[in-house]
Amino acid sequence: MYGDVTDLVAGIRNITTLHLCPDSLEAFHFCCNSMPVFNNLRNLSIESNENNGWQVMPLLLKSCPNLHALSIKGLVHRVTNNCGDACACIPEKKRRKILKKDISCLWTCQVKLLEISDYGGSSQELRQMIHFLGKLACLETVKVGVIAADDDNSNNNNNELVRANVVALPRLSSKCNIQFI
Numbered sequence: 001m002y003g004d005v006t007d008l009v010a011g012i013r014n015i016t017t018l019h020l021c022p023d024s025l026e027a028f029h030f031c032c033n034s035m036p037v038f039n040n041l042r043n044l045s046i047e048s049n050e051n052n053g054w055q056v057m058p059l060l061l062k063s064c065p066n067l068h069a070l071s072i073k074g075l076v077h078r079v080t081n082n083c084g085d086a087c088a089c090i091p092e093k094k095r096r097k098i099l100k101k102d103i104s105c106l107w108t109c110q111v112k113l114l115e116i117s118d119y120g121g122s123s124q125e126l127r128q129m130i131h132f133l134g135k136l137a138c139l140e141t142v143k144v145g146v147i148a149a150d151d152d153n154s155n156n157n158n159n160e161l162v163r164a165n166v167v168a169l170p171r172l173s174s175k176c177n178i179q180f181i
Helices: 006-011 022-031 057-062 092-099 123-135 152-167
Strands: 017-020 043-047 069-073 113-119 141-146 177-180
Touching (some): 017 022, 022 043, 113 123, 123 141, 123 152
Parallel strands (some): 043 069, 069 113
């Protein structure tokens, strides 16, 4: 990647809603020298894919002290050592070692609404869902959009299994309600 988007990011620091595609997430990481504080940002929406990482997520979430809604389209992303505490792709033992001096970006996050779309229930997605539910202390609502399979019969069985797995997950927030959309 080339260029510097530091001035661009600083110029949008007063927005209330931000949507980032996978390439934008990586541009924020590789091409931004410093992250401003987004005091007014209430809604953050990101798209994820298996070719792009979440390296900027810890810094971005720490820079949004008043974030109330986090929407993520697809939990699968490229695994890197720099995702930090924002994701579950780094084994817990290694994550603790990396972050032993840091406060978790998720523990301090004020997100009350977490919306996950294109959820397929893979083991990586389930680990990520466990990670979010176990670290986001202010969560009140989690909305999950399950991917529909092509075959109606297997679709119903798969959707029921995916929903049962998500509903059974432990939650840090006692107020957390899970809904399927």
